[in-house]
Amino acid sequence: MTATDTQATTTDPARSPRSVRWALMLALVAGAAIVAVVLGAGFGRDPTVVQSVLLDRPAPRLAGATLDGHRFDLGDHRGKVVLVNVWASWCAPCRQEYPVLEEADRGLGPRGLQVVGINTQDSDAEAQAFLDELGGANFPSVVDADGRIAVEWGTFGVPETFVVDRDGRLRARLVGAVTTGWIIHNG
Amino acid sequence: MSPANASATRRQRLAGAVVAVLLVGMAAAGLARAAAPTDHASHAERIEEIAATLRCPTCQGLSVADSPSKVANSMRDIIAEQLAAGQTPEEIQAWFVDRYGEWILLTPPPSGLGLAVWLVPVVALAAGVTAAVAAARRGRTSHPQPPAALRSPRGLRWAGVAAVFFVAVTVALVAAVGPRGAGDQPTGDTVASSPQQAAVDDVDRRRAAVEREPGDVTARIRLAAALLRAGRLGEVADHLQPVLDEHPNEPDAILLLGIAQIQQGDPAAPTTLQRYLEVAPEDHEGRPVAEELLGGP
Numbered sequence: 001m002t003a004t005d006t007q008a009t010t011t012d013p014a015r016s017p018r019s020v021r022w023a024l025m026l027a028l029v030a031g032a033a034i035v036a037v038v039l040g041a042g043f044g045r046d047p048t049v050v051q052s053v054l055l056d057r058p059a060p061r062l063a064g065a066t067l068d069g070h071r072f073d074l075g076d077h078r079g080k081v082v083l084v085n086v087w088a089s090w091c092a093p094c095r096q097e098y099p100v101l102e103e104a105d106r107g108l109g110p111r112g113l114q115v116v117g118i119n120t121q122d123s124d125a126e127a128q129a130f131l132d133e134l135g136g137a138n139f140p141s142v143v144d145a146d147g148r149i150a151v152e153w154g155t156f157g158v159p160e161t162f163v164v165d166r167d168g169r170l171r172a173r174l175v176g177a178v179t180t181g182w183i184i185h186n187g
Numbered sequence: 188m189s190p191a192n193a194s195a196t197r198r199q200r201l202a203g204a205v206v207a208v209l210l211v212g213m214a215a216a217g218l219a220r221a222a223a224p225t226d227h228a229s230h231a232e233r234i235e236e237i238a239a240t241l242r243c244p245t246c247q248g249l250s251v252a253d254s255p256s257k258v259a260n261s262m263r264d265i266i267a268e269q270l271a272a273g274q275t276p277e278e279i280q281a282w283f284v285d286r287y288g289e290w291i292l293l294t295p296p297p298s299g300l301g302l303a304v305w306l307v308p309v310v311a312l313a314a315g316v317t318a319a320v321a322a323a324r325r326g327r328t329s330h331p332q333p334p335a336a337l338r339s340p341r342g343l344r345w346a347g348v349a350a351v352f353f354v355a356v357t358v359a360l361v362a363a364v365g366p367r368g369a370g371d372q373p374t375g376d377t378v379a380s381s382p383q384q385a386a387v388d389d390v391d392r393r394r395a396a397v398e399r400e401p402g403d404v405t406a407r408i409r410l411a412a413a414l415l416r417a418g419r420l421g422e423v424a425d426h427l428q429p430v431l432d433e434h435p436n437e438p439d440a441i442l443l444l445g446i447a448q449i450q451q452g453d454p455a456a457p458t459t460l461q462r463y464l465e466v467a468p469e470d471h472e473g474r475p476v477a478e479e480l481l482g483g484p
Contacts, residue, residue, distance in 0.1 A: 025344075025348050028348050028352060029348070029351060029352070029355075031352075032351065032352040032355040032356065033355065035355075035356060035359075036355050036356055036358070036359030036360075037359070039356065039359055039360060040359045040360070040362065043360065053284075053285065053286070053287065053288040054286065060286070121257045121258070146257070146260070146261045146264070147257050147258045147260075147261040148261045148264070148265065150258065150261075151244075151258060151261055151262055151265060151286070152286065153286070154244075154286035154287045154288075155244070156244045156245060157244070157245050
């Protein structure tokens, strides 16, 4: 296109005055700048940070058999703040955050906090070994061997932690290992 | 222009128009065929079709159809169940959007910011066609020129602008992505290095300090501490021994040696820690650690 363009203008300069040329060039440079800014912003972004659409909406369903052979249904815990933690025995940060969850259960349990795990994409035996190694389970964990519940909760990976308020609404979400400060701030 | 010449031009134009219509028609037919919902598709094919429009949440840049991960597997199960329950593909996609946001869709919806993705190619194509037609018209009214015009100063100027464009894009990309270090993630500079990697880097830094000042007792003790943190217990004693040979009562060196011995299961550990407690000043910060280690099982 440049070739024919140049041809035309060299033979007929009146059709393409200097100012038009400069305007075109300016437009091209401006376009380049826009492309550069958009690409720059896009490549600099952390692709793992995604806003949760579930916040301030009723929490997804969470009911099923737990690792210790009982049943858990989130619907039975209205009136309590529930800390939902998605974990797996093969996940290293889960090991790191487990004591924090135990501590929250011990310290805030008497004050109305219910901690519940979702043991996702795991085998019961390995999950049990993980809990035994870390001093046994004080709070229940719903078995989610095929990861269905994790998908219903819109999780991206493990660990993830949610806070469900007394009315059963999702109030906070954290991707990655949980800290005591986060639990106290959001719970 | 002579009448004969004019009719030849008309014929040429007609031929060109026929070819253009044929090409556009074939392209449109092909597109329509590819995009049409295939009613006769099998159950598995319909699952794959929907899965191909969804992003796998645990992978980077893979669709649910392409991912072998467990989560993608259960997402395919969910698609299968919802299809069996009579849901339309749109309803199934909406179910996932409800949980993950529009992020989960590999094709952005034609609204909001996503609209730009749909409009920009159309606008660019229209602008390109307009420019091409305009150039062709001008070319026809003027005398044909040899490609030597490319080498004219004006042609050079356009080449210069194009070069500026590519340089700008390259510079922006390099600035945004940044140099990638050995242990860095390939997705940019936002992910911090792991603690293990930090410990290894620390060892390298402290080793360099010792090599600069081989007689510096503090540098050697710091290297030993870094090795201990990195779990390279075997090397800890190698660096503490020269220190202890010169300063047998250096409390930090004795303490580090004791901790390394405990971690290696060395029976000499209690003796070393006891010796540390004997020589260390009352307010030495390692005392509680040593006392706990000695008091423990």
